[in-house]
Amino acid sequence: MIKKNNIRVLQVINSLHTGGAEKLLIDTVPLYVQQGLKMDVLVLNGTKTQFWEALEKHNCCKIFSLGNGTVYNPFLIFKLVSYLKKYNIVHVHLFPAQYWVVLAKVISFSKTKLIFTEHSTSNRRIRNSFFGFLDTFFYKKYCKIVCITNDVFKIILNHSKVGKNKLVLIENGVNLKKIQLNEMLNKELTFGIKDKNAKLLIQVSSFQEPKDQKTFIHSLVYLPENVYVVLVGDGPLRQECEHLVSRLGLNKRVLFLGVRLDVPQLLKTADIVVLSSKYEGLSLASIEGMASGKPFVASDVPGLRDIVGGAGILFPLGDAQKLAEIINNLLNDINLYSITAKACMQRAQQYDIDTMVNKHINLYKQVVS
Numbered sequence: 001m002i003k004k005n006n007i008r009v010l011q012v013i014n015s016l017h018t019g020g021a022e023k024l025l026i027d028t029v030p031l032y033v034q035q036g037l038k039m040d041v042l043v044l045n046g047t048k049t050q051f052w053e054a055l056e057k058h059n060c061c062k063i064f065s066l067g068n069g070t071v072y073n074p075f076l077i078f079k080l081v082s083y084l085k086k087y088n089i090v091h092v093h094l095f096p097a098q099y100w101v102v103l104a105k106v107i108s109f110s111k112t113k114l115i116f117t118e119h120s121t122s123n124r125r126i127r128n129s130f131f132g133f134l135d136t137f138f139y140k141k142y143c144k145i146v147c148i149t150n151d152v153f154k155i156i157l158n159h160s161k162v163g164k165n166k167l168v169l170i171e172n173g174v175n176l177k178k179i180q181l182n183e184m185l186n187k188e189l190t191f192g193i194k195d196k197n198a199k200l201l202i203q204v205s206s207f208q209e210p211k212d213q214k215t216f217i218h219s220l221v222y223l224p225e226n227v228y229v230v231l232v233g234d235g236p237l238r239q240e241c242e243h244l245v246s247r248l249g250l251n252k253r254v255l256f257l258g259v260r261l262d263v264p265q266l267l268k269t270a271d272i273v274v275l276s277s278k279y280e281g282l283s284l285a286s287i288e289g290m291a292s293g294k295p296f297v298a299s300d301v302p303g304l305r306d307i308v309g310g311a312g313i314l315f316p317l318g319d320a321q322k323l324a325e326i327i328n329n330l331l332n333d334i335n336l337y338s339i340t341a342k343a344c345m346q347r348a349q350q351y352d353i354d355t356m357v358n359k360h361i362n363l364y365k366q367v368v369s
Contacts, residue, residue, distance in 0.1 A: 007364050008038045010087040012080075012101055014071040014094050015045040016052040016063075018206045018234050018259045020284045021093045021119045024172060026055040031357045033060040037364070040064065042083055044071040044097055050259050072096055080104035084112045088368045091115045092142075099134075102141040113367045117146040118156050120281040120303070136161045143367050146360075148172050148282040151302045168363060172282040173356035176348060179291045182264040190269065191230065191255055199227045199331055202270035204263055204285045205277065207235030212299070215320050216276040217241060220250055222324035227331070229254045232266060267292035272330055278317060280304050286312075287351045290344035295330050295337055297323065311347035313340060 011029065016022050025041060032039045039061050046052075046065020055063060066079045081104050084090060090112050092101045098116055105114060116139070139145060139160040145167050147153035153169050187193050187200065201220075205211040213231055220229050231241070231254065238256065245254045260266060267273055273289035273296045280286070280303030287307070289296045296312035298304040308314060313330075315322045330337050 007089065007368055008087045009040075009089045009091055009364060010083060011039065011041045012090055012092045012097050013041070013043055014097050015043050015047060016041075016049050016055065017045075017047070018049070018051065020172075020281070021117070022051050023284060025093070026051050027175060027353065028357055028360075029055060030058040030060045031353065032361070035357065035361060037361065040087075042066070042080075044076055044100070045069065050261055054261055074100070074103075076100050077103045077107070081108040081110075084108055084110040087112055089113045089115060089364055091117070093117050093119065099138055102138050105141065114142045115144050115146060115363070115367065116142045117148065118152050118281070119148060120152070120279065132159065132161075135159065139166075142166070144168050144363060146170050146363070149303060149306065151306065152281055170356060170359045170363070171351060172284055172287070173351045173353035174284055174287045174291060174348075175353045176291050176351075179264045179267070179288055180293070182268055185262075185265050185269040187269060190266075191228070193228060195226055197226050199224075199272075200230055200270040201227065201272050201274055201327065202230040202232065202266060203274045203276065204232040204267070204288070205275065206233045207231075207238035207241060209237065210278045210280075211235075211237075212276045212278050212318065213237070213241050214244055215299075215318050215323065216274055217244055217248070217250065217254060218320035219323040219327065220253055221248060222321055223327060225253070227253070227327070230257060230266065230270065231255065232257045232260050232263060234259050263288065264292070267294065270294060272297060272327055274323070274327075275299070275304065276323070277301060277304060282307065282351075287348050291348035293341055293345050295340040296344045297326055297330075307347070307351075308344075311340075311343040 011025055029039055041061055042064040044066050047068050066076050077100050084105055090101055092098055139162050147156055147167055147169050148171055153167055203216055245251055273294050275286055275298045277299055279301050298308045298314055299317045300314035301317055313326050315326055
């Protein structure tokens with residue numbers, strides 16, 4: 001039987017910029033190491049970020065970088081080769097790392113076992129028939145493909161054309177104890193909001209097209225003046241959202257906080273947590289939001305429907321008026337607010353990070369045995 005301390009795992013991801021997959025790594029790598037695994041992280045783009053610095057502070061692993069250029073450079077394949085031979089398992093996250101690691105293994109004849117985690121129910125490759133053939137080739141080179149929800153499992157089974165036995169369902173988890181032990185922040189000191197009757201709505205997500213912060217911003221038009229929106233995260237569409245806020249005359253009611261490492265405290269300080277995404281995999285933001293003890297409102301889409309439905313409240317995708325109506329109902333009905341918050345808290349208990357880590361360790365043992 002393979003012992004945990006004989007397993008060497010390299011986690012490969014595009015970068016440690018803001019994002020759910022990236023946050024999952026910085027939260028879980030220290031836990032794997034505590035359990036006795038030898039684990040390091042390799043990024044295709046090594047630009048220093050808050051996530052990078054947070055992982056570094058744990059002093060639990062090495063962080064390798066292949067440079068600061070584009071992650072789509074195929075020459076990265078050759079840089080990967082030397083790392084493959086040093087680990088029993090290379091666990092890959094996101095595209096194009098998904099392709100580059102496979103090609104590095106092919107040209108190096110490495111015997112390293114490959115695992116890939118599929119984090120989303122949708123991407124450009126799944127929507128483009130041309131990539132169907134390519135994805136099938138690359139998926140088949142992995143020993144196991146971890147799917148983070150049942151929806152992801154079904155979609156990848158249909159899209160990849162690989163055998164069902166190659167797929168494994170391991171749902172993401174969050175550190176529930178850490179979230180629940182955090183305390184509220186002072187609204188005036190943290191956000192500069194002096195109105196004692198202020199109500200805070202918060203969304204934690206990167207500023208990318210699938211996250212649809214614009215619908216959330218538009219909903220504020222239909223809400224009272226004492227309601228504020230707090231947006232946590234960064235990304236290519238942040239400036240576009242800032243321009244939208246200006247056009248709508250909402251500058252004093254929308255706060256852009258950028259990447260933050262005190263998300264649990266921010267969630268505890270908010271009155272309602274929102275996620276307006278067009279699709280998700282298994283959203284860590286949704287689990288953290290529900291675990292915060294506040295009502296959680298999300299768009300009715302794959303990746304959120306199964307997690308939030310029956311606990312939080314779902315609204316039709318892109319419907320800012322309906323979102324505002326739900327928020328108003330929660331703010332004006334103490335009983336509804338309390339029932340929803342309690343149901344969300346109970347639902348979050350199903351997604352504990354320790355359960356997820358143990359399932360991955362068992363998978364690593366299985367793959368190398």
